[in-house]
Amino acid sequence: MTKSRIQEMAKPYMEYDMIQSHTSLPDFPEARTRLLLAFLNAKGIQEENRNLFALVTSLVQVGLDTHDQVPESNELKEQNEARSRQLKVLAGAYFSSRFYNLLSQAGQIDIIKQLSLSICEVNRMKMNFYLQMKQLKLTAEEYLQQSVNIKTQLFLSFNKMISDGYLKVWPEILTGFTKCEVLVKEMFRADSLHQFRNSWGFWHLLQFGTKEERSYLSSDKTDGGLIRSMLQKYNIAGKLSQMLDEQLEHLKEIIRKLEPSNLTEELFRLQETYYRFVGMPQLLEER
Template identity: 40%
Template sequence: MKPYCVPEKTEKYTGYDMIRKHTDVPALPDARLRLLHTFLEASDLAAKSEVYGTVTALLQNGLDIHDRVEPGDDSEEEEAMRSRQLKVLAGDYYSSRFYQLLAAAGEIGMIAELSRAIADVNRSKMELYLRIQSGQAPELREYLDEAAAIKARLFEGFDVLLDGPLLPYWQTLLPIVGLCEAVVDELAAAEPGSAGSTFRRDVEVQGTRESRETLAVLLLEFTERLDSEIKALPGEVNREALLPLAARFRNAAEIKGEVNG
């Protein structure tokens, strides 16, 4: 099994000085990428796990960086305008690399699958945002389910390739990882003094201690489910590569902070 090296593979695309000088490049969705890598390595697609992981990381980075683009106006300072423009260009650049890398690998079918996933992600984000802005925000648990579904949708583009004995396990674990990540986002945004932002935090008052306690309890619940499902994986899947994910989420729940790793 090849080691997980998506961060190193994407660095040459995300590490440009111009982009990093004017833009905060979002962190890679490490948990989802590790999950994808582990399942691809356990399938007959192991030879292409690196290119699939790299293009998915770039696509997710492009989506995340576009989420950070704020409306501008004629009165904004030059530095703010340049940062906003570079966020748009950086997201577009990452997307173009996705097309280039998959086309070079002859994976035209996956270009179509992942392009459909991107359209679904953007539509779901807009629908959720409009609901919240119109005062119809879902309750916390429903919101987390929707946020997790948005996180998982791009990775669901690989269902067609993982079709077979591993598919039910993949489709079980991916939503749970998305839930864990969604709660971690909320915990980070609810941190007093945090500049973090999520759909809910954009329109609500910063989280109270009680809400952070609620989120921590939910994260522990989801982490236990994740740990249990990982341990139930068949032997061909490298469970040892995934168990640290549960440990990191459990640690995040205990300290009510960010996942490092």
């Protein structure tokens, strides 16, 4: 997916030598940012303001996602690992704080309030989500739905700025594209043993695996060969690819029902960027 102007605007706040040298950052929420820009544009929000709103929302999202990457354990023996953990904590807090500074300078106090309330709601949702994970009380569908809900919450802060003609379809389209984003990420996780724990594939296997397989997954064992065989046995990557294909077709039908406009053109362009991932499982198998 090509970088948007908002991602270019975010570079000065994100590209610090210390961060790039010692830790990694989560992916920029490109699709959700483009969606927000497109719908704000359809409302007639002036360019300066819609760029500002998209920028600060993406920075908050990156901040929250950065904190998600902080390891649960603080017992890091290697100096590089300890430094990476500390930088993730600091970077996440820095990105999250920039929205207040940028919006207050622009006099957008109402947006500060909206985003602050959404941040609180995201953190509440995450706490419940992590508790369910820890207790192994999630189905694969619940995992997917809650992941999508958490990722859309910040962007739903702007419901009041969406044109009346698109107000009903905005949450559905945002949720649909975010689901595509999550499915693509889960396809990559299905090809990485390091990221398997608590992935969609993990919850699917815990739900539909044999008694022995579920018992193994509930333990802390990490037999890479066994996990790989289970992923192939239950065709996890293929199932994710099929779900992505179905979601894209669903989005296509929603967009087709809208009156042709610059907004629908942008939605179709954004949708096309995901179709290349539908055949990804086969490409991974051929490597």
